[in-house]
Amino acid sequence: MTYSSPLLDLPGAVEGGGPDAGVAAHYGDPFREQRSLAQGAAVVDLSHRGVVTVSGPDRLSWLNSLTSQLLLDLPPGRSTETLLLTVQGRIEYGARLLDDGATTWLIVEGSEAQGLAGWLQRMKFMLRVEIADASADWAVVGSVGPVAGLADHAVWVDPWPDVTGGGFPYSAVQEAAHPGRERPWSEYLVPQDSLYSAVTSLGDHRAAGTMASEALRVAAWRPRIGFETDDKAIPHELDLLRTAVHLAKGCYRGQETVARVHNLGHPPRRLVFLHLDGSQHTLPKEGSAVVLDGRVVGRATSVAHHWEMGPIALAVIKRSVDPAATLVVQDDDELYAAAQEVIVAPDAGQVVGRATGFLRGPR
Template sequence: MTRQSPLLSHPGAVDGGGADAGVASHYGDPFREQRLLADGQAVVDLSQRGVVTVSGPDRLSWLNTLSSQLLLGLQPGRSSETLLLTMQGRIEYWAHVVDDGATTWLITEGGEAGPLTEWLDRMRFMLQVEVADVTHQWTVLGSTRMLPELGEDAVVWEDPWPTVAPGGYAYSDVTDAEHPGRERSWFEYVVPRAKLEEVVASTGLALAGSLAAEALRIAAWRPRAGFETDEKTIPHELDLMRTAVHLSKGCYKGQETIARVHNLGHPPRRLAFLDLDGSQHTLPAAGSAVISDGRTVGRVSSVAHHHEMGPIALAVLKRSVDATADLLVQDGEESYAAAQEVIVAPDAGQVVGRATGFLRKPR
């Protein structure tokens, strides 16, 4: 059931749709909101997100055995992200992770909190852990900067993207310094749902809608669960090896596929950034076909109108698509010319035996 945020009562608020239903897509001026958010002068209502807590003395060691990231020894206040995979290495759940010293907080897409809680609860066995879906009590607020006015004890997740985490690996030929994600810092604050309006007022900042946050995310090449993912997605395809996978940690479900594709194979698909033709007054819908030489070679996964770059998108393409090819996005009768920028390199993977190469090594 979609929860309606109390911030939808603010003047000009327009309800979002799909995964962002229940929060404002904008408050009357999307481009102004986007500029304010980019400058750290606005916050975003993320009440559509889910919040799951894991408590107990075994919480980190237990989560470490289940997921793709090294969480054992995660220090209070340090942020991470992790994936729960199928035996085939496909992404089943994806969570933003922060521990406060007593509780591990998992921030998910809204529809994932309940199923993730049930999944984790089945895995507890005799360990000293307690899992709870606390979405009805806690909500999330987004910002591009630290908000010290919320207090030192606030639960805050800092997006590690695009830094290559220890044990991670970058599948892009763009250097860390050149990565567009460097232009976007991102923080998610877990706050009491009943006090959301009070918390927003305490920041003294303007409100920006989900459209603003999405535009900045897409420009940063940052994939999102449920948008860039489907039932077949493996982490390599989205460059998630840099932030969500530790290549030398202990065993977990799906690890064999992760290692095999990374060391010996190539991911079948790759994430790309699309710079869309801005001559039209519309945007293609997410899910629109990406065409090359008359063939469908992928799908648009996220799309936005950026306040500086114009219409932009992320797309998941077949690995074999020429990285220099001009593409066409087809949405019904409308066509949009698209120039691609490589996020995941076509020859990503097959690290064993690679004499030289541009892919970042584990740290």
């Protein structure tokens, strides 16, 4: 069934497409909306997101055994992020996770909710857990920073870009200078039947579209499941060990690959931020080839027009690409020069292992 948000009835609303269909891409003034959102004066309708709930006394220990994050004794109200990996360590599902003391809430991409709920249902065995796809009952509203008018609602606070307990940064930037610090992101869980009134009652906050939230996400180097991930993606390539993986927890599916790459090698690809040539007044499509010297070395995974920086993108490219090289994003016959800004360092992995004492032998 196709979803359509009630907030599309607001003046000027233009519906998004692709994974963001069903909510507004903008309400008539994308750059103003983006500026308001960045300044904490707007909220974004993300009600097309999926919401999966897990209840029962075994919920946290059970989820802990299945996913990449340490969830044992997670205090009520504390936000975290976790991944479900394949046996080969590739990202299968990613979830924003919040526990309220009785229920664990998993916020996912809308296309993932049904599949995740079904996968969890098959894995419950005899444990005391109940799983439900609650997407039809709950909506998500995003903001930069807290929103006083939504204070009564459960809120997931993005840990990005902090390095959470048991995590490790793969980015080359100094932590204090990480651009994600300019985007303290929150997502509120609002009953679907009160979404319209909850947002329209926020007199001091305007509505912004997903064009605004996506531009701020790209500028913050924040990976998004289904955009930066594909069927080969591992967490190291996207710097997700900082927020979504606990390197010292017990066994879970895919742990062997996570540990091996972190301790002994390098991820085969790396996430990079691109400053695109804006002289053409257009943007390349997501999925466009990233080219160096006539050879495809990766794909542009998220593309946006930032209100201050202009055209920007995230891309996943081969680790061996020279960080100083000027790349080209090729969208059919259109070519866009692209200057790199390193996110995941080309030498991340082995150097990380040596710095933390994981490797054996000469240093």
